[in-house]
Amino acid sequence: MKTYNYDKSTEWFKRAVKAIPCGVYGHFSPAPYVPIDAYPFFSNRAQGARFWDVDGNEFIDYMCAYGPMVLGYAHPDVDAAFEAQWRQSDANSVASPCMIELAEMLIDMVPVAEWAFFARNGADVTNLSVMVARAATNRKKIIAIKGGYHGTTPWMQAPGHHGVIPEDHEHLIRIPWNDIAALKQVIADHGDDIAGFIATPYHHPVFADNALPADGYWQQVTELLHKNGSLVIVDDVRAGFRLHMGGSNEKYGFKPDLICFSKAIANGYALSALVGTEALRVDAAKVFHTGSFWFCAGSMAAAMACLKTLQEQRGPELMAALGKQLTDGIVEIAANHGYTMKVTGEMAMPYLRITDDDNVMLQQNWCGECTKRGAFFTSHHNWFLSTAHTEDDIKHTLDICDDAFKALKEQS
Amino acid sequence: MIQDTLKARLNLNAVLRNLEVLPTLDEKAAEIIRDWSVSIRFRIRGDIAPRLAFSNGKCTYAPDAVDPADILLFLWSPAHLNAMFDNKANPIPLKGFSKLGFLKNAFPKITERLEYFLKPDEAALRDPDYVRVNIALSLYTGVFAVCELAQFDPIASQVIQQMPPGTLQLSVLPDGPEAHIVYDGQGHATAFRGAAKNPTASIAFRDRTIASRLFNGQLDGFGAVALGDIKLKGLIPLIDNTNLILDRIPLYLQ
Structure with missing residues (x-):
């Protein structure tokens, strides 16, 4: 099977690094792409489940823009909805009725939602959720999960990161995932000062196996927190609308007080939403939180088209089925080559790891070999399925995986 | 104190x-x-x-x-x-x-x-033989400093608590120097000169020039990674967190 080269990507990167710190920063930084020469850095074309890099290499994309692409790139209905609204009015000096329509749609679709607030990125609403929790409880402390990610604002970054000061973490308490005893201890130690608990619906850290909630975990969490007068916040930025159209909490059978959505909500258009219960409406109204682009209506129109299409397609079920087909196939092919592939997390956004070494180097090399053959896999982060992936895509991907395992065998 | x-x-x-x-x-x-x-x-x-x-x-x-x-x-x-x-x-x-x-x-x-x-100056760094020694000593100072910082620096001691157990190897290609740090996953680190037998993660500098420019603050490390001048492998959190600890050195040593 032919493998790709990335000469033009590299040339662009040489220009980038002179003009932009890191060249490409944040979660798009090439730093975790190992081996680096297996990955493209720049693309200007994407359609359906594929993108083409600046060298013209074609990829079946299993990162889906790290989540926002859920129906396929350049989805005609979503793009048409965006364009129609954008031509009519996007940025404006007053809000668009579109915002109300989208809020009403979320209230109908998400059982917990009795109101909705919109912003641009996931961190906008994770920050807001914490502010609402503090405002509603008059308490300071937030409990979060070790290794959990809720954006890059200082309070959410790990200690030691540049630009973060110890005081940023003064009121943040991290506990292990699925550890009810640790939660009880924190409540015992700080009960009167705990504003809320924030976590993703299941634990999906980077560089580590993902973990689903243990039976009864969320039910105990909500019971303990509510009994303590504290709020439960679900950060559904990454998983929202991939696992369940009513919010991932519906899949796991519990009711939080606040849910943060972004990524898949508008199929790539910039939008995030915080939804909450009636009891928090007044507190949410009192918190001042805004941004220059938070009222741009095009993204809101795109979100309505995206959510409607996802509902019609039964998107979460479809992505789970595609993910199962993909991961079952990879596990089988890996075994045929003498490797053990471990699959964790939810099938719509699975995390895979070869367990035959203790340093992820096999996994890195294999993902690199797959990417060089046209299946864009990263080794450090969960992958994403979309409704644009087809069974033929999966079949072709499995051929790539097979060839990549052969290459891996030859390297060893 | x-x-x-x-x-x-x-x-x-x-x-x-x-x-x-x-x-x-x-x-x-x-x-x-x-x-x-x-x-x-x-x-x-x-x-x-x-x-x-x-x-x-x-x-x-x-x-x-x-x-x-x-x-x-x-x-x-x-x-x-x-x-x-x-x-x-x-x-x-x-x-x-x-x-x-x-x-x-x-x-x-x-x-x-x-x-x-x-303590190099610009003129000294133009001398390949000087650079050879400077790189080796800088690398060794760095790895041994990590162990002390992890124990006593308030930020580094938090950083190391987040690190999984494993061995990080640092190498200047093609022929050294090399050093490695063993993390026990419980907040302690031990450093050694030379190569590790079975590293969990590795950083390899393409050559002495790249290492020298990085050690002496003249190189964007992220850019160098993307261009293949610095190659990373294995458990990247060991590398990320070690960098955070190394970045604390100038707070104590000029």
């Missing part, structure tokens, strides 16, 4: 420790110590008392040795030791009075040679 303690440990366990390898890297250093046969202990009141020994053209540094030394230098505090390193105070000799001449006249020659290689 912690600032002084940590700086003292860095001065001894990360910087002065380089005297073990300097003579193997630099002919002038080897010449300086060739005929020395003497041992020195630096005893900081209430703290560590490492021993430095010169014999048969070699130097050994033992951070926690109990063997007696020919010369015993007493420091009232970590701050006193740091002042000595900054040439602003003298130690109090408790033993080895007949060797005070050595301490005053001979010993500074090797520490000055060490300082010369660890």
Whole structure:
């Protein structure tokens, strides 16, 4: 099977690094792409489940823009909805009725939602959720999960990161995932000062196996927190609308007080939403939180088209089925080559790891070999399925995986 | 207080420790110590008392040795030791009075040679032979500094708590130097010169020029990774977090 080269990507990167710190920063930084020469850095074309890099290499994309692409790139209905609204009015000096329509749609679709607030990125609403929790409880402390990610604002970054000061973490308490005893201890130690608990619906850290909630975990969490007068916040930025159209909490059978959505909500258009219960409406109204682009209506129109299409397609079920087909196939092919592939997390956004070494180097090399053959896999982060992936895509991907395992065998 | 303690440990366990390898890297250093046969202990009141020994053209540094030394230098505090390193105070000799001449006249020659290689100027960095020694000493200082920072620096000690167990190897290609740090996953690190048998993660610098530019603050590390000048492999969180700890060094050592 032919493998790709990335000469033009590299040339662009040489220009980038002179003009932009890191060249490409944040979660798009090439730093975790190992081996680096297996990955493209720049693309200007994407359609359906594929993108083409600046060298013209074609990829079946299993990162889906790290989540926002859920129906396929350049989805005609979503793009048409965006364009129609954008031509009519996007940025404006007053809000668009579109915002109300989208809020009403979320209230109908998400059982917990009795109101909705919109912003641009996931961190906008994770920050807001914490502010609402503090405002509603008059308490300071937030409990979060070790290794959990809720954006890059200082309070959410790990200690030691540049630009973060110890005081940023003064009121943040991290506990292990699925550890009810640790939660009880924190409540015992700080009960009167705990504003809320924030976590993703299941634990999906980077560089580590993902973990689903243990039976009864969320039910105990909500019971303990509510009994303590504290709020439960679900950060559904990454998983929202991939696992369940009513919010991932519906899949796991519990009711939080606040849910943060972004990524898949508008199929790539910039939008995030915080939804909450009636009891928090007044507190949410009192918190001042805004941004220059938070009222741009095009993204809101795109979100309505995206959510409607996802509902019609039964998107979460479809992505789970595609993910199962993909991961079952990879596990089988890996075994045929003498490797053990471990699959964790939810099938719509699975995390895979070869367990035959203790340093992820096999996994890195294999993902690199797959990417060089046209299946864009990263080794450090969960992958994403979309409704644009087809069974033929999966079949072709499995051929790539097979060839990549052969290459891996030859390297060893 | 912690600032002084940590700086003292860095001065001894990360910087002065380089005297073990300097003579193997630099002919002038080897010449300086060739005929020395003497041992020195630096005893900081209430703290560590490492021993430095010169014999048969070699130097050994033992951070926690109990063997007696020919010369015993007493420091009232970590701050006193740091002042000595900054040439602003003298130690109090408790033993080895007949060797005070050595301490005053001979010993500074090797520490000055060490300082010369660890504090480069632009002209020096144009000399490939200087760069070879500077890189090795900078790498070794860094890995040993990580162990001290992880123990005493308030931020680094939080960072190491987040790290999984594993061994991080750092290599300058094609032929070294190399060093590695073993993390126990419980907040402790141990550093070694040379290659690891089975690293969990690795950083490899394409050549000495790349390593030198990075160590001396002239290179965007992220950009260098993307261009393949620095190759990362394995458990990347070990690398990310080690970088965060290494970035604390300038807070204590200039």
